[in-house]
Amino acid sequence: MKLSFHTDAATLNVDIDNLIIAGWAGRDLAAIEHHIEELAALGIPRPSAVPLYYRVASNQLTQSATVQVLGGESSGEVETFVFNAGGELYVSIASDHTDRKLEAHSVAFSKQACIKPVAAVAWKLADVAAYWDELVIRSWIKENGNEVLYQEGTLASLRTPQDLIAGFTGGKDILPAGSGMTCGTVGAIGGIRPATSFTMELFDPRRQRSLRHTYEAEILAEVA
Incomplete structure (x- = not known):
């Protein structure tokens, strides 16, 4: 999937053909358990490993401000998005938009079922x-x-991205060329619930700058 990112120095045109969703990526085991219980309340089974690297088709990535989802049971999750461009790592933000109804059946399938919005701005990870x-x-x-x-x-x-990348690559400190990885999320305030408008932000308090992206989800009717 071809994506374009604005950086401080230039515009990057990147072909992402390998998308990894790093799940259960918390450092605090108690916080991970809280998120597992949060999802368990929705009927979603426990993960087989922590962290867990889900694979999603790269054509699910989009930088559009409008996406389409099937049914009204999906919701977004803000995550940092790390990718390799020209041998250097960059960071942006993405939403691991997920079908919660399908997630109760299979987390992997639920992640594949929904498109993954990505911001159009990035910073050098370094x-x-x-x-x-x-x-x-x-x-x-x-x-x-x-x-x-x-x-x-x-x-x-x-x-950290370095820790997650090493876990996925078997110890290497950089993602393979053409790869992008989302790096985990934080809990939902008031519980996970669907919404058709989602705004996400990565805020840098030292430099007082942000990466932001907003998207609207158009709900397609479920028919049988």
């Missing part, structure tokens, strides 16, 4: 790696016409 834990991910949804804070937390609660 520029923020020294204070990675201070970065904040947030998301908002619209409920009854109002924008509501849905997720918020520092990246200190999640494994």
Whole structure:
């Protein structure tokens, strides 16, 4: 999938043909257990390993502001998105939009079923790696016409990209060329629930800058 990212120096045109969703990526085992229980309340089974690397078709990536989903049971999750461009790692944000009804049957299939929105701006990972834990991910949804804070937390609660990459590659410190990985999320404030409007942000408190992306989900009717 061809994506374009604006950076401080240039525009990157990147072909992503290998998409990895790093699930259960928290550092705090108690927090992971909380998220597992949060999903278990929706009938979603426990993971077979922690962290767990789901594979999703790269053509599910999009930078569009509008996506289509089947039925009204899906929701977004803000995650950092790390990718290899020209032998260097960059970071952006993505939403691991997931069908929660299907997730109760198969997490892997539920992730494949939904498109994954990605922002169109990125930073060099090296520029923020020294204070990675201070970065904040947030998301908002619209409920009854109002924008509501849905997720918020520092990246200190999640494994670093280097740790997740090493776990996936067998010890290497960089993703293969053409690869992108989402790096875990934080819990939903008030519980996981569907929404058709989703705004996500990666905030850098030292440089007072943000990566943001908003998308709207058009619900397609389920027919049998």
